[in-house]
Amino acid sequence: MKEKTAHQIAHVLIEALPYIQKFKGKTVVIKYGGNAMIDEKLKHGFARDIVMMKLVGINPIVVHGGGPQIGDLLKRLGKTSEFIDGMRVTDSETMDVVEMVLGGLVNKEIVNMINMQGGKAVGLTGKDGNFIHARKINMTKAGANLDDAPEIIDLGHVGEVSSIDPAVVEMLGNSNFIPVIAPIGVGKDGHSYNINADLVAGKVAEVLKAEKLMLLTNIPGILDKEGNLLTGLTLTRIDDLIADGTISGGMIPKTRCATDALKGGVTSVHIIDGRIEHSVLLELFTDQGIGTLLLRR
Ligand SMILES: Nc1ncnc2c1ncn2[C@@H]1O[C@H](COP(=O)(O)OP(=O)(O)O)[C@@H](O)[C@H]1O
Numbered sequence: 001m002k003e004k005t006a007h008q009i010a011h012v013l014i015e016a017l018p019y020i021q022k023f024k025g026k027t028v029v030i031k032y033g034g035n036a037m038i039d040e041k042l043k044h045g046f047a048r049d050i051v052m053m054k055l056v057g058i059n060p061i062v063v064h065g066g067g068p069q070i071g072d073l074l075k076r077l078g079k080t081s082e083f084i085d086g087m088r089v090t091d092s093e094t095m096d097v098v099e100m101v102l103g104g105l106v107n108k109e110i111v112n113m114i115n116m117q118g119g120k121a122v123g124l125t126g127k128d129g130n131f132i133h134a135r136k137i138n139m140t141k142a143g144a145n146l147d148d149a150p151e152i153i154d155l156g157h158v159g160e161v162s163s164i165d166p167a168v169v170e171m172l173g174n175s176n177f178i179p180v181i182a183p184i185g186v187g188k189d190g191h192s193y194n195i196n197a198d199l200v201a202g203k204v205a206e207v208l209k210a211e212k213l214m215l216l217t218n219i220p221g222i223l224d225k226e227g228n229l230l231t232g233l234t235l236t237r238i239d240d241l242i243a244d245g246t247i248s249g250g251m252i253p254k255t256r257c258a259t260d261a262l263k264g265g266v267t268s269v270h271i272i273d274g275r276i277e278h279s280v281l282l283e284l285f286t287d288q289g290i291g292t293l294l295l296r297r
């Protein structure tokens with residue numbers, strides 16, 4: 001590849017200036033998952049992006065997943081787990097593994113990675129500072145006949161966010177620290193709940209009135225029926241795309257959490273390809289951006 005001239009390098013650097021000015025002092029919630037959490041080069045690139053954001057005065061809050069990592073440990077322990085509509089059926093033993101993997105191994109690895117790049121990350125689960133309150137999810141499945149009562153599917157220790165007390169995250173984010181959040185909530189009874197990480201990221205962004213919510217995934221963004229990237233979408237258009245089946249599977253909860261966040265006051269949501277090195281930085285600080293940008297209108 002041809003070397004960049006000094007002029008080209010200066011141009012790239014200065015392109016970031018209006019974005020830094022615009023986002024300084026604002027909160028950006030990043031859902032970290034997929035390949036960006038597995039590939040060594042992508043992992044280090046992500047950690048550097050987060051540290052750079054903090055250094056230029058933006059308040060990054062990381063919410064991470066870890067589904068594949070939970071699956072790996074369960075397998076080593078000889079346990080399997082079943083997913084219903086994207087949610088892992090979580091019995092007591094599985095919940096112990098979820099808490100160990102998300103709150104322990106994965107969370108501390110991300111914290112360490114950010115700290116190695118010069119940041120000051122602090123890892124939290126929803127139990128720390130009693131900040132993610134959860135309630136049990138019971139899924140309903142329509143009966144075969146209209147007269148049948150809907151079937152209740154018990155997912156075990158799977159929860160949804162009932163409320164968030166942002167005090168501890170605000171305190172950390174407003175100081176020199178970078179909060180790194182594992183998607184585990186605590187019930188009124190003190191029990192732990194396993195919550196889908198996209199749902200937690202959306203709620204955290206909403207409660208903190210974040211400027212942006214960025215969801216890293218393993219595809220370029222939301223695609224149309226022909227597989228072309230949709231670079232910009234509004235709430236009504238998203239509803240149409242779900243209704244006509246263009247958006248399906250794992251993309252449904254992702255877009256639902258995005259639309260809730262937009263309705264809840266988040267300015268923009270970005271679904272971006274975490275397989276691209278420095279995807280967070282490119283989306284935030286360059287004119288072209290990458291992925292799908294979702295706005296209220
Ligand atoms: N319109 C669409 N655009 C992009 N992906 C879609 C679309 N409809 C369904 N999908 C599916 O949703 C998946 C993303 O959801 P998921 O795998 O749950 O993400 P993650 O594991 O990163 O949270 C894509 O890999 C794709 O298979």
Ligand SMILES: CC(=O)N[C@@H](CCC(=O)OP(=O)(O)O)C(=O)O
Nearest residue numbers: 033065066067087088195196197
């Ligand atoms: C209820 C439920 O399914 N929880 C998820 C939590 C982790 C997660 O969401 O991780 P990803 O973002 O990597 O999928 C799970 O147990 O896998």
